[in-house]
Amino acid sequence: MTAPEPAVEASGLAKAFGDTRAVDDVDLTVPSGGVFGLLGPNGAGKTTTIRILATLVRPDRGTARVFGRDVRDEADAVRSRVSLTGQFASVDENLTGRENLVLLARLLGHSRKRARARADELLSAFGIAEAAGRLVKTYSGGMRRRLDIAASIVVTPDLLFLDEPTAGLDPHSRKQVWEIVRALVARGTTVLLTTQYLDEADQLADRIAVIEHGRLIAEGTSSELKASVGSGALVVRLREAGDRPEASRLLTHLLDADIRAGSDPKTLSARVSDPDAVAGALAELSRAGVSVTEFELGQPSLDEVFLALTGQAADNHAVEEVAA
Amino acid sequence: MKTIESIASRGGANEILPTALSAAARPARPSRLSASRTFGWRALLKLKHVPEELIDVIFIPVLFTLMFTYLFGGALSGSTGDYLQSLLPGTLAMTLVLVSVYTGVGLNTDVTKGVFDRFRSLPIWRPAPIVGALIGDGARNLLAAAIVLALGLAIGFRPESGAVGVLLAVALLLVFSFSVAWIWTALALVLRTPSAVSNVSLLFVFPLTFASNVFVRPETMPDWLQAVVDANPFSHLVTAERGLMHGTATAREVAWVLLTSAALVAVFAPLTMYLYRKRQG
Numbered sequence: 001m002t003a004p005e006p007a008v009e010a011s012g013l014a015k016a017f018g019d020t021r022a023v024d025d026v027d028l029t030v031p032s033g034g035v036f037g038l039l040g041p042n043g044a045g046k047t048t049t050i051r052i053l054a055t056l057v058r059p060d061r062g063t064a065r066v067f068g069r070d071v072r073d074e075a076d077a078v079r080s081r082v083s084l085t086g087q088f089a090s091v092d093e094n095l096t097g098r099e100n101l102v103l104l105a106r107l108l109g110h111s112r113k114r115a116r117a118r119a120d121e122l123l124s125a126f127g128i129a130e131a132a133g134r135l136v137k138t139y140s141g142g143m144r145r146r147l148d149i150a151a152s153i154v155v156t157p158d159l160l161f162l163d164e165p166t167a168g169l170d171p172h173s174r175k176q177v178w179e180i181v182r183a184l185v186a187r188g189t190t191v192l193l194t195t196q197y198l199d200e201a202d203q204l205a206d207r208i209a210v211i212e213h214g215r216l217i218a219e220g221t222s223s224e225l226k227a228s229v230g231s232g233a234l235v236v237r238l239r240e241a242g243d244r245p246e247a248s249r250l251l252t253h254l255l256d257a258d259i260r261a262g263s264d265p266k267t268l269s270a271r272v273s274d275p276d277a278v279a280g281a282l283a284e285l286s287r288a289g290v291s292v293t294e295f296e297l298g299q300p301s302l303d304e305v306f307l308a309l310t311g312q313a314a315d316n317h318a319v320e321e322v323a324a
Numbered sequence: 325m326k327t328i329e330s331i332a333s334r335g336g337a338n339e340i341l342p343t344a345l346s347a348a349a350r351p352a353r354p355s356r357l358s359a360s361r362t363f364g365w366r367a368l369l370k371l372k373h374v375p376e377e378l379i380d381v382i383f384i385p386v387l388f389t390l391m392f393t394y395l396f397g398g399a400l401s402g403s404t405g406d407y408l409q410s411l412l413p414g415t416l417a418m419t420l421v422l423v424s425v426y427t428g429v430g431l432n433t434d435v436t437k438g439v440f441d442r443f444r445s446l447p448i449w450r451p452a453p454i455v456g457a458l459i460g461d462g463a464r465n466l467l468a469a470a471i472v473l474a475l476g477l478a479i480g481f482r483p484e485s486g487a488v489g490v491l492l493a494v495a496l497l498l499v500f501s502f503s504v505a506w507i508w509t510a511l512a513l514v515l516r517t518p519s520a521v522s523n524v525s526l527l528f529v530f531p532l533t534f535a536s537n538v539f540v541r542p543e544t545m546p547d548w549l550q551a552v553v554d555a556n557p558f559s560h561l562v563t564a565e566r567g568l569m570h571g572t573a574t575a576r577e578v579a580w581v582l583l584t585s586a587a588l589v590a591v592f593a594p595l596t597m598y599l600y601r602k603r604q605g
Contacts, residue, residue: 054445079447080350088438094373095366106362107446109351125344135373151442155350180341187345 012062024214037205045214046194083157142173254281363456413565414538428508485571493568503585506592513599
């Protein structure tokens with residue numbers, strides 16, 4: 001038994017648009033099966049990377065193979081195994097939801113009859129059966145996105161590209177999209193998704209590659225990335241705000257860490273290098289008469305990981321994106 | 325809606341979704357013809373869902389037909405009836421050239437909206453989306469021609485060569501508008517927005533259709549303008565249309581239009597396909 005062929009193997013990929021190096025020497029291996037997340041701020045090169053892999057953009061340099069087929073020289077072979085849901089709705093707004101799916105099914109080679117049956121199957125599975133006869137331009141963002149994903153799996157692809165699948169969706173629709181992704185993966189499809197939401201990568205992706213300015217700056221599982229930052233975060237909430245200086249002094253001593261005062265006058269937080277020391281420190285606070293109402297010891301968030309890797313807070317990027 | 329909500333709340337215990345995902349094996353790729361026909365069907369659906377587009381385009385020829393006939397017809401030809409006989413084949417030709425612009429506008433809309441990314445990532449014959457749209461738009465063009473013709477007949481246009489002549493005239497127009505549409509598809513792949521495509525296209529279309537023999541006889545114009553009008557391919561189209569409808573057409577007049585059409589396709593179809601392949605949106 002040989003190891004399964006990777007879904008994507010890219011090396012030295014580069015693509016420039018004018019003076020902008022959208023993708024700059026990217027090496028990427030996406031194993032077959034599971035969800036692979038490309039995480040990065042807006043304009044980092046995520047979209048260009050997946051457009052190259054989906055045969056829509058030719059790379060200037062480097063090679064990329066999808067299930068062993070070259071995206072440049074064997075584009076048609078690649079196209080017959082992948083599907084793409086673009087960042088902007090890649091469905092036809094001036095057709096109904098059903099017509100969109102029938103159109104795709106016909107283009108993929110289904111007979112008329114089979115195409116209609118397949119469209120109806122997908123419409124009910126994705127919860128858009130009631131809106132099937134309405135023009136897509138009347139759909140909500142969440143419905144449109146579900147239709148878009150349904151259009152990508154009319155014939156179940158081996159590799160599905162999802163470009164920012166939940167951008168602009170409300171939390172409920174977002175969760176629905178996540179469920180769809182998980183169901184797809186359970187059926188054996190490999191999903192390569194881009195996102196600028198850290199919690200999305202954290203929730204969905206088995207492996208994450210962090211990309212910025214067209215370069216991959218880190219790659220690994222969510223835990224590996226977090227571990228690379230080195231520590232967990234302790235947050236303590238006190239009963240009395242007046243106890244804070246005393247608590248701060250004690251914790252600094254006991255945990256050998258910098259203690260930060262939270263914006264809430266009753267909270268404190270600390271970077272902890274040795275999580276085992278935390279229990280002892282909390283006991284010590286109690287003995288000293290400092291009453292703790294809540295505490296939380298967690299892994300660093302991907303936000304912190306991102307900050308550590310890029311020197312910029314991910315939130316700033318999100319804000320820029322909204323402003324743009 | 326219920327389906328997905330239920331998986332979200334029950335943590336993945338959904339039955340319909342996995343069933344829909346476990347599709348049968350991938351069917352064989354469609355033939356070139358089948359893929360193009362599917363895109364033609366799409367163009368027809370658009371006509372059904374967005375008929376306003378057609379109304380927009382035929383508004384001008386309808387207005388001009390009525391306005392020129394009743395306002396200027398008497399002065400230009402002695403009677404409105406006589407004038408309409410020579411005007412209508414011209415405004416009909418104008419209609420079909422104007423309506424062809426929307427093939428380019430539609431293509432640009434697709435390209436800029438992202439639905440083309442999906443088409444381009446399908447394993448289908450590359451030109452199918454464009455060829456299919458052109459074929460489907462043929463039906464729209466035919467409808468536009470029928471509306472303007474019906475108007476003409478209602479206000480007294482009487483083609484001397486009868487139904488056969490009219491059918492031949494319409495067929496020739498469809499060939500010409502199909503050919504001229506390739507100019508707009510090439511433009512559509514270069515310009516950024518659908519409205520830019522329509523503006524730039526109309527910038528060509530209006531001078532082309534006005535500096536012609538549609539509204540007045542070239543003999544009444546100054547010499548330099550007469551030269552322009554005589555050289556204008558659109559004038560040749562109008563002459564052939566009048567000839568076919570009134571039974572005076574010569575083979576030479578019709579051949580001229582067919583040759584112009586062939587030349588347009590020979591230049592702009594490969595150019596469109598080149599731009600389409602190159603376009604990386």
